[in-house]
Amino acid sequence: MYIDPHVHMVSRTTDDYQRMALAGCVAITEPAFWAGYDRSCAQGFVDYFGQLTDSEPKRAAQFGICHHTWLCINPKESEDIGLAREVLAEIPKFLDRRNVLGIGEIGLNKNSRNELVVLEEHIALAKSRNLLILVHTPHLEDKMKGTRIIMDAIVSHGVDPGRVLIDHVEEHTVRAVLDRGFWAGMTLYPDTKCTPQRATDIFEMHGTDRLWINSAADWGISDPLAVPKCREEMRARGHLEQTIRKVSFDNPKQFLSQSPNFRVV
Amino acid sequence: MSIPLTSNQVVDRYFLEHRAKALDIAAFLDRFDRAATAEGVATSATTTDVRVGALAAALDLVRDGQPDRARRMLELWSDHSVDPIASAHTKGAIGAVPLNARDRT
């Protein structure tokens, strides 16, 4: 039994749900993200929020998987502040839907000033509604710098780090994220993020408290079964079943249960 | 939480996988050099391509005998500046920054 706390099912086929259920997936959370192209107007996001809060939970339920979501305009589309503010104005209309956990995946992409402005407005919205936050950290060479700027912005808004998950951490960012009291996610994604081997190394070096794994499977070359594959890697090394369960079920359940909308049955 | 494997078990389990990955790096540099030679431009030893230079520097780090190589390699390839950039002109990241200008703003 496991939870995949970051997966973009709108980009996956229904047989992926079937395979995830067969592998033991009981709950997922799906952050709003970039579709691979820029939406032309705020209405495009409104349609997407409808998909995340209505269509997708029904598709997941067919396989006994509890579907949850996070809403935002993602950092890749945040350079246009005017559009971002139009989308931000639409988000409160969806916050009462029963599968919404909070605001995400917000953060930075290229660490630009406009991205930071839009990030701070999302943080303010989450703070005013007492919502959980899921953070996307930048890719590759931009990750270390962006992770620092994001953590500073969240702390400066007075948000409790225990209600924020900083995702896509790797060897050079995990320690700082955990030391500042945030939760951290390791993403198992080909080429640009962690492998199951490196994620397991990071557990061995940094412990299992406030740390989880996810697939972030999306429209790119990615793997909706990445979490069970990492569980197998840990098992093959001889890690205890309770440790494997902690990082792939107990930890996500503990963090996500801070939202009254999270459920696993 | 420590690693449950012995050092011998680490080698038994992972050697072939990482032998193949090391071979891939060698073949990548050979491929780059064959293409560069055919074009008449700088090969991997002298290229100004930031990514190839970053990979070569990382290989030095792999062999330095010090711990935390993965963390240090990621730091080597990271932008070390602290201020937000004026605006995002692209969505993508290339995977490395110039080794002589890692503090670019």
Ligand SMILES: [Zn+2]
């Ligand atoms: Zn994502």
